[in-house]
Amino acid sequence: MTATYLRSVRTHLRELPTADRRRAMEALSAQLDELADAGIDPRDALGEPADFAAHLHDALEGDAPxxxxxxxxxxxxxxxxxxxxxxxxxxxxxxxxxxxxxxxxxxxxxxxxxxxxxxxxxxxxxxDISDDVIERIPSGHVRVARSAPLLIAGAAATALALSWRSLPGRVPSGFDLGGRTRSRTSRASLLAVLALGALPALWAQRPTSTVDDTLVRAASATSLAVLSAGTVAAVIAQARAPRARWGLLVPASLPLAVAASLTVIVAPVRAGLRRAWSRASATPPHTTTGHPENP
Structure with a gap:
């Protein structure tokens, strides 16, 4: 009963910003646990879910964005x-x-x-981001999303390891608008650039309480991993061909980072949507009363 009440309230609050809804649900969950321990029906204490959600919605809308x-x-x-x-x-x-x-x-x-x-x-x-959809996101899609930043960071680390011995002591550290080398620094600085993608990728592997937060972590880590990999690739390529314009890979990695981050979240959510739609279409229509309506 507690879970049903919580789910119903959250459904009525789906128009609220994600952070507001999460805070409200955490507070309500703790309150419902206390009522359950006391053997009190949440409807007796808080009213119907729709009414409670309406009051909560009004209160939250008055807060700061x-x-x-x-x-x-x-x-x-x-x-x-x-x-x-x-x-x-x-x-x-x-x-x-x-x-x-x-x-x-x-x-x-x-x-x-x-x-x-x-x-x-x-x-x-x-x-589209409702409890019903989030609950139906396949676990395999979530695992793939979490592994995306690791794969990108791992590819960048592999490329750097294979190129390390052939790189000069000082490598490009800045590029002009045309993609040519503007400044140089020690090749050891590439390890810091690599860490920019690797550390968030590892952080995204930590378990979280909700699927949507897991996807947000993975998307954030993926964007940083793409930016890190793009910079590493640009420096390696430019060090090998000093007169080329491989520095253009750095600004080019920005739209790629956005596209990769969107994919990491949107693909699992759309999979959850398809499951929710399939279930809705497979559910036979029924009436809420005990007697069918006569033609």
């Missing part, structure tokens, strides 16, 4: 909580928020809201 940063300096958002905070992390995947850019997870400035991008591209609708 969930994509608000900690501070603003001359109008620029600044946040120091970083991606380790689930509410902050949820900014980057919030289909219910129409804003394409939201405050960065760490530091000053803005970053993309991949949820809004997916909606604008017609890949998903704002109301």
């Amino acid at each position: 969930t994509d608000a940063a900690q501070w603003r300096v001359l109008g620029v958002p600044v946040d120091t909580r970083g991606p380790i905070d689930a509410d902050v992390r949820a900014r980057t995947w919030d289909p219910t928020n129409p804003r394409l850019v939201v405050p960065r997870l760490f530091g000053a400035g803005w970053t993309l809201n991949l949820g809004a991008v997916a909606v604008r591209l017609g890949l998903l609708r704002p109301d």
Whole structure:
């Protein structure tokens, strides 16, 4: 009964931003556990799920927006909580928020809201991310999503290991707009660039309480892994052909990072949608009363 009540309330709150809905569900879950321990029916204590959700929706809508940063300096958002905070992390995947850019997870400035991008591209609708859909995402799709940043970071590490001995002591560290070498530094700096993709990929493997948060972690790690791999590839190629323009791989990796991140989340969600639609179409129609309606 507790799980059914919680699921019903969350369904009624699906229009809220992801971070607001997560906080509300965590608080409600703890409250329902206390009621269950006391043997109290949640409907007796809190009312019908739809009514409770309506009151909760009104209260949450009056709060500050969930994509608000900690501070603003001359109008620029600044946040120091970083991606380790689930509410902050949820900014980057919030289909219910129409804003394409939201405050960065760490530091000053803005970053993309991949949820809004997916909606604008017609890949998903704002109301597609429901409990029913999330619960039906195949576990295999989730495992593939979590492994994506590891595979990309592993490919970059392999390429660097195979090229290490042939690289000069100083390698390109900056490129001009034409993709040519602008500055050089020690090749050991490539290890730091590699870590930019490898560490988030490992962090994304840690278990989380929800499937949607697991996918958000994997998407964030995938974008960093692509950027890291693109930089490593550009430096290796430019070191071997100093007069070439391999530095163009660095800006080219930005749209690739966005596309890869979207794929990591959208593909599993669409798989969950297909399962939900299949179940809905396979469920025979029935009436809510005991007597069928006469023609």
